Amino acid sequence: MSDYRPIQERLQDFQPVELPLVDEVLAWELTRCQDCGVPFCHNVGCPLANAIPEINAAALGGQWDKALALLIATNPFPEFTSRVCPALCEGSCVQGLNEESVPERRIEFQVIERGFAADLLISRPPKRWLNLTAAVIGSGPAGLAAAWALNRLGVQVTVYEKAARPGGFMRYGIPDFKLPKTILDRRVVLMKQDGIIFECGVEVGVDISVRLLRRRHKILILAIGARCQRDLALPGRNLAGVLFATNYLAAQNQLIGGEISDLPAEFNAQGRRVIVLGGGDTGSDCVGTALRQGATAVSQFDILPRPPEARDNDNPWPQWPRILRTSSSQEEGGLRCWNIDTVEFLPAAHNPVVLGTLVGRKVTWDTSGSSFRPVPISGSEFHEEVDLVLLALGFTGVAYGPLLAGLDLQPDLRGLLSTQSGMEGRLAPGLYAVGDAVSGPSLVVRAIASGLVTARTVQVDYGLETI
Ligand SMILES: Cc1cc2nc3c(=O)[nH]c(=O)nc-3n(C[C@H](O)[C@H](O)[C@H](O)COP(=O)(O)OP(=O)(O)OC[C@H]3O[C@@H](n4cnc5c(N)ncnc54)[C@H](O)[C@@H]3O)c2cc1C
Incomplete structure (x- = not known):
């Protein structure tokens, strides 16, 4: 569960999209924590083993400094995880069996940001230095x-x-x-x-x-x-306009951070048709960035099949649910397509060194036995005009x-x-x-x-x- 700023507003800037929980909702969500005898959020979900039920109980009682002490006892940087963690704990929250999980990541945000606001996060150098x-x-x-x-x-x-x-x-x-x-x-x-x-x-x-x-x-x-970035050894890969997603995202981040004063033209999606190859976090970040830069069209192609809306039988609670998720960026616009493989990149008619077309095809998945491999569907080839392709294919x-x-x-x-x-x-x-x-x-x-x-x-x- 997330609340975001209105799409038209947030597309105008690179400011955080997520809104903090309002007090009444926060209080309600804290009461939903069941303080389970065996808290799966803590021991199955969270890689840091955050003491989630105890943190929630302290926050519910208004003891925000105690909640903070409990949180930073296991997580030195809650201000990062409370913004970008997929919240593995929420996947194993007992409330998630029948309804929405307790939004622990957003509760963590409250705990840490209240701590910073109250000047409780201060430097604590070691009491003595070792000769090491x-x-x-x-x-x-x-x-x-x-x-x-x-x-x-x-x-x-x-x-x-x-x-x-x-x-x-x-x-x-x-x-x-x-x-x-x-x-x-x-x-x-x-x-x-x-x-x-x-x-x-x-x-x-x-x-x-x-x-x-x-x-x-x-x-x-x-x-x-x-x-080490996964590449696509395909005809046309070297055309101008086919880029690694991480280089593209790095340039925009450098611009915002003031490390560069102008975005190099190759990393600017303004007025361009963009295709992102890859359906993960990096791909989604490219979608949000391209939309903010003013791309005229954005599509995200994933070779994998569309995940199910709800858990499959082989993915029971308290495992992390492998289900369809829509990020804030994907909510903002663009087209998402699954089961798409790329065949080659063709140059633009006006310039032989610049990208003009992506040739793709649809695939189905051979899941017989232990295999899981894409099988091209014959006759499914298509041509898509494009100016910028971002490779977000993992590492x-x-x-x-x-x-x-x-x-x-x-x-x-x-x-x-x-x-x-x-x-x-x-x-x-x-x-x-x-x-x-x-x-x-x-x-x-x-x-x-x-x-x-x-x-x-x-x-x-x-x-x-x-x-
Ligand atoms: C676009 C993108 C979006 C992501 N979004 C999320 C998300 O929403 N949520 C999430 O949980 N995870 C996300 N991830 C994954 C997450 O960022 C990584 O798992 C995490 O950063 C890995 O941390 P690390 O410290 O191991 O390596 P890195 O963050 O990769 O840091 C390695 C560092 O080592 C430096 N380095 C390498 N070699 C040398 C050298 N020889 N000398 C000096 N320095 C060197 C590099 O410059 C780099 O700064 C995302 C990743 C990407 C690429």
Whole structure:
């Protein structure tokens, strides 16, 4: 359940689309929490194991500072998750069996934003510093969480980030209308006050050697994401106008963040017909961005079948419901099509190096036995005139480069970093990996959880006291 600003209003800007719960609704929703004896929201749904029933009970009793203390005991960055989390907890809420789940993500928003408004979120540097330094490489949610947790233990942490500003995909992927970057900056200020050093614009392995980093820091944590983009090796892929979605979204985010003063023409959808290939979060963010830039038409093509409206029998509660969802961006306009495969891109009649047409075809799905593969439907080919195609097809793993080469690390068969201990993040003595780099492309909440768990592994490995 969400309330958004009116479509015509929100399409004029990149401000957050979601409205906070009004007080009466909030009070009503808090009473709907059943305080279950076995709270599935907490132990099946939330990767951070947030104490959801207890948080709700405290908020219902007006004890917002207690609710905040409970929330930040397990989640260092609720201001991120309360804006972008798909709310896995809500998928396993007992109320969701028969009606709407308790809107926990929006309750979390109230808890954290009331905390910030009351100045309760202040810098808390460690009581004492250890003679132990750690380098966190990458400043997405996984790196930030690991840095935050190690700092709490008194470890001297430096975060190295190759982009100009910290945040990973939270800054350069997710648009402001979901997560304003001021929210990210507010947290980074606190982390700096806590004593964490941020070295941005530094690509480890290129701008600083792995050997030097090893000399400077006893502990290395790789939080480099899974950023190798899935491409389409099709005729016409190199035509101007066929772009990776993440590059397109990054440019708009840089513009809003003031890193660039003009949007390069290739990343501007104004007056253009746009097709987004891919039906996930990234694709949906492209739809919202293209509509705001003034695209004349936007379509989103997904090769996968249309999800069911309600849970299938093989997807029972309390599992995450694999059902059709409509994002705020998809609600704003554009056409969504499923079971569509792309065959080739053709140049425009007036210019042979510029995109003019997408050739697609419909597919059906072979689900016999254990197979799940698309089968083209003969005679279903179609031609669609288009000026801009955005490839939002996911990622194939970590980007192999000088950093991994310098550490003598190879991605595994999944294209990811295999840790000796799964989620605990250990790669080798003094070397750890967290977030999407280990799990594959996932979610902000899982990246945060991974950073925290790995910081605990470091704590055990180095026998660090909790201070
Ligand atoms: C467009 C988009 C929308 C999304 N929307 C959502 C959403 O709504 N909700 C949700 O939960 N999740 C969403 N996700 C997924 C989520 O953003 C990721 O799962 C999460 O950011 C992964 O965190 P991470 O810290 O592992 O990696 P990343 O966020 O990818 O950060 C990795 C960082 O490492 C840096 N780096 C890499 N190599 C080096 C090096 N050698 N030296 C220095 N720095 C380096 C990179 O520059 C980057 O900043 C979205 C992802 C995308 C792309």
